[in-house]
Amino acid sequence: FVPGLPPGAPQSExxxxxxxxxxxxxxxxxxVILHTFGNRNIPPEGDVFAHLSIFEPRDGVSSFANRPxxxxxxxxxLRGSSTLGYPKxxxxxxxxxxxxxxxxxxVIGMPAESDWVFYAPNNFEPILIHNSYxxxxxxxxxxxxxxxxxxxxxxxxxGGTVTAxxxxxxxxxxxxxxxxxxxxxxxALEPEHIAPPQVTGGYLMKIDRxxxxxxxxxxxxxxxxxxxxxAEELNRPERQPQVxxxxxxxxxxxxxxxxxxxxxxxxxYAGYIDVDSWIDHHLLNIITFNVDALRLSAYxxxxxxxxxxxxxxxxxxxxxxxxxGRDGNPRLWRSAVSDRGTDFFGYNTQAWWGRLFEDLxxxxxxxxxxxxLREDAxxxxxxxxxVDEQANQLRQAQPREVIKWPGHSPRGGSYQAEVDSLKRWxxxxxxxxxxxxxxxxxxxxxxxxVAPGTLIALTAPSGATVYYTLDGTDPRAPGGNVAAxxxxxxxxxxxxxxxxxxxxxxxxxxxxxxxxxxxxxxPPLSTPWSGxxxxxx
Numbered sequence: 001f002v003p004g005l006p007p008g009a010p011q012s013e014x015x016x017x018x019x020x021x022x023x024x025x026x027x028x029x030x031x032v033i034l035h036t037f038g039n040r041n042i043p044p045e046g047d048v049f050a051h052l053s054i055f056e057p058r059d060g061v062s063s064f065a066n067r068p069x070x071x072x073x074x075x076x077x078l079r080g081s082s083t084l085g086y087p088k089x090x091x092x093x094x095x096x097x098x099x100x101x102x103x104x105x106x107v108i109g110m111p112a113e114s115d116w117v118f119y120a121p122n123n124f125e126p127i128l129i130h131n132s133y134x135x136x137x138x139x140x141x142x143x144x145x146x147x148x149x150x151x152x153x154x155x156x157x158x159g160g161t162v163t164a165x166x167x168x169x170x171x172x173x174x175x176x177x178x179x180x181x182x183x184x185x186x187x188a189l190e191p192e193h194i195a196p197p198q199v200t201g202g203y204l205m206k207i208d209r210x211x212x213x214x215x216x217x218x219x220x221x222x223x224x225x226x227x228x229x230x231a232e233e234l235n236r237p238e239r240q241p242q243v244x245x246x247x248x249x250x251x252x253x254x255x256x257x258x259x260x261x262x263x264x265x266x267x268x269y270a271g272y273i274d275v276d277s278w279i280d281h282h283l284l285n286i287i288t289f290n291v292d293a294l295r296l297s298a299y300x301x302x303x304x305x306x307x308x309x310x311x312x313x314x315x316x317x318x319x320x321x322x323x324x325g326r327d328g329n330p331r332l333w334r335s336a337v338s339d340r341g342t343d344f345f346g347y348n349t350q351a352w353w354g355r356l357f358e359d360l361x362x363x364x365x366x367x368x369x370x371x372x373l374r375e376d377a378x379x380x381x382x383x384x385x386x387v388d389e390q391a392n393q394l395r396q397a398q399p400r401e402v403i404k405w406p407g408h409s410p411r412g413g414s415y416q417a418e419v420d421s422l423k424r425w426x427x428x429x430x431x432x433x434x435x436x437x438x439x440x441x442x443x444x445x446x447x448x449x450v451a452p453g454t455l456i457a458l459t460a461p462s463g464a465t466v467y468y469t470l471d472g473t474d475p476r477a478p479g480g481n482v483a484a485x486x487x488x489x490x491x492x493x494x495x496x497x498x499x500x501x502x503x504x505x506x507x508x509x510x511x512x513x514x515x516x517x518x519x520x521x522x523p524p525l526s527t528p529w530s531g532x533x534x535x536x537x
Contacts, residue, residue, distance in 0.1 A: 010098040012073065014051040018064055021164035022154065028396050030108050030151040031055040031062040032171070034076065034091070034118075038159030044084060045212050047075030047094065054151070056108060062152075064162075070105060073098070081209060081296075083122055083317070088168055088405055089155075091118040092176070107173060108149040111182035117146075118153065119172040121401075124322040126410040127418045128398065129390040132172050134288055134316040136386060140377040143280050144184070145312045146175035150393050152400070169401045169408075170394060177299055177312055179204055179228045184312065187304045189229050194241035201304030203246055204228035208296050219247050220254030221351050227299075246302070253308065257352060263359045274309045278356070279366050281310035282344065287378060287429060289327040290319035291341030294353055321425040323411075330429035333513070334521025345523045360480055363525045367437050371531030374430065383426045391419045436512035436523075438530040441466045441505045444492070448535075455492035456501065461530070464507035468493070472500035476529050482506070498536070505530040 001007055016035055025031065033053045042048055053068040072095045079090040093116045095103040102114035121128040131148065138145035151173050154166040179186055179202065186202020193199050204227045210216050215226040215234045226234065226246070234243055253272035262268045281300075285293030297315040302308050318324040318341075326335035335341050345357045356362050376382065394401075398415050401408055410418035441464075444457035460466045466489035467475035467482055475486035493501065508528045515522040 012098050014071065014073075016051065016053065017161045019161045019163040022162050022166070023064055025064055025164070027062045027152050028057060028060055029062065029170075029393070030057065030149065031064060032118075032151045032153045032173075033064075033156070033162055033166075034074070034093075034153065035156045035162065036076075036159075038157075040157045042076060042078050042089065042091070042157070044078040044080075047077050050074050050076045050093075052093065052095070054108065070107065072096070072103065072105060073100075075100065079117060079119075083120075086120070086122055088120045088122060090120040092116075093118055108151065110147045110149065110173075110175060113175065113178075113180060113182065115176040115178055117174040117176050119174055120168070121170060121172065121408070122317060123405075123407045124317045124324055125320070126323065126408055127320075127391065127415075127422055128170055128394055128401065128408075129387070130288075130316045130320050130322065131174070133320065133386060133390055134284065134290075134313055135174070136390070137288075137377065137383075138280075138284055138311070138313050140382070140386070141280060141284070141373060143277070143284075143311050143313075146177060146183075146314075148175075149173045150397075152397055167400070167404055169404045170397050177204075177227075177314060184228075184299075184301055186228075186301055189242060191233070191236065191238045194238070197305050199242055199245045200249075201302045201306055202228070203242075203302045205300055205302075207294065207298040207300075215243075217243070217247060217250070219250035221258065222250075222254070224250065249302070254352075257355050262355065263361065269356065269359075272307055274307045275362070275365065276369070277309040277311055279362075279369050281313060282353070282366065283370060283373070284313050285319075285342070286344055286433070288316055288319040289321075289330060289429065290316055291324060291326040291335060292318055293342045294344065295342055321422055330425050331432040332521070333523070340521065343521050346521065357524055360525055360527060361478055363523065364476070364480070364527050364529060367527065367529075368531040370433065371437065371440055374434065378430060380427060380430065383430070384423050387419060387422055387426070391415070438464060438505055438507055438510045438528065440530045440533050441489075441503050443501075443503075443533055443535065450495055452496050454495045456495060457492040458489050458503055458533075460489070460505050461507065463509060464505040464530070465489070466503055466505050468501060468503035470499050470501060472502055472534070474502060474532070475504050476506075480527065480529065500536045501534065503533045 035051045039048050052072045052074045054070040055062045055064060055066055056069045075094045075096055076091050079092050095105050095114045097103040104112040104114050106112045107116055119131055135145040135148050151171050153168050153171045154162055155168045156162050156166045184204055206225050208225055210225045213230045215231040217224045217226055233239055257269040299312055300308055300310045319327055326337055326341045334343055346354050439461040442459040458466050467486040468489055469475050469486055475483050477483040506529050510528050511526045513522050514526050516524055
């Protein structure tokens with residue numbers, strides 16, 4: 001304080017005493033200390049103060065003997081639903097300034113923000129990578145998903161010296177799903193935004209159990225939880241036009257989806273949703289066999305003047321060959337055990353999805369996207385490479401995790417056995433999905449510049465006919481017939497000028513696994529068409 005001047009900004013420091021057993025700790029992962037200064041009770045609602053220190057690797061080694069790369073005052077609380085009482089707790093961590101207001105800071109190289117999730121891999125995933133794997137897979141196909149970093153965490157709730165006994169194992173530090181330029185990038189909604197275009201977005205929602213501060217809405221034939229704006233905002237009278245708008249939009253979507261003209265590209269469901277994002281969200285949950293998908297932690301949002309976009313994905317502990325059991329057989333659309341989990345194509349999970357899969361064009365678009373992704377992010381080389389890339393980050397720390405939590409021991413007797421098992425599971429998973437669909441025709445020459453007069457041969461799957469166009473239009477017409485301008489492939493195609501070839505195979509005898517029985521977990525429709533082969537020469 002200086003006479004005649006305003007007070008200076010407050011500054012606080014925290015000092016932690018480390019026992020020799022902690023000071024000698026070394027890791028190739030970041031090391032983290034959370035210290036509550038004797039407050040043992042971390043609540044599931046509300047926050048308790050904790051000091052956070054993060055020590056990142058230097059020359060490949062992290063040590064508590066180094067200066068921390070981040071120190072912060074934080075408020076923490078327990079996270080989880082069925083895992084809430086686990087001894088290894090998942091935590092919400094909010095960075096605070098000296099006034100307990102949000103403080104944005106970079107955490108282990110991730111964009112600066114105040115809200116973070118310290119996710120605790122548990123007994124459902126002895127491989128420890130399910131969530132980080134799914135988030136990276138989403139980013140690999142071009143969909144934002146929370147960024148993640150592995151770390152080893154010490155949590156001191158007793159007060160006093162930090163010792164080796166405070167070690168709680170391997171954690172996945174994740175971005176919390178929230179509105180923000182580096183998170184779900186929708187515009188901020190202020191109280192004065194009560195008329196178009198501002199009132200049209202952005203809103204962040206989910207299909208899930210409701211949490212503290214979240215607004216519940218029955219709209220569009222579904223129970224929707226609004227996570228942005230928060231309930232305390234939406235409950236204010238001046239915000240009522242925003243609630244009315246969102247209610248009206250979702251109801252209009254539900255009416256269009258369940259109406260007789262639901263497949264119309266403008267007045268049907270497609271007028272209200274970003275179809276590609278919905279398909280990608282579904283595919284990410286299908287390939288991982290997430291037994292909680294679509295009905296829990298199913299986030300979606302609405303842009304300003306935009307449609308409903310599904311995502312980001314969240315919560316994959318019971319997926320990817322977990323110990324849950326319902327995802328153990330990769331060659332099923334849905335679990336065969338008594339508590340079967342998500343019905344990916346049916347109505348008992350979420351009526352929106354069951355109705356979408358009654359549209360043959362939506363189903364074809366789903367297949368098209370699947371077969372395109374199998375050439376890139378969903379190729380076995382890419383899927384297996386991602387397993388290795390993530391598992392290799394944990395090789396040194398994983399034995400310490402098992403010593404602390406013996407129930408997290410890998411199946412098969414070693415961590416490598418768990419890695420190999422997931423790779424086999426993924427191989428079977430994509431093979432099962434592949435074999436449901438007609439294979440695409442194979443072009444004899446890759447797309448790209450070719451000399452005039454080049455002949456391009458197309459190899460069809462056995463029993464199939466190939467239809468193609470040379471102007472980039474789809475040889476399959478909406479509804480499944482052959483398009484009026486499509487040609488039947490018989491001989492190699494001569495390329496003499498710039499050409500966009502669009503080809504598909506068709507076999508009227510082909511059937512993917514289907515059933516019209518309610519709740520059997522199989523797709524209700526089959527298509528005789530393959531996905532597309534498109535190239536510009």
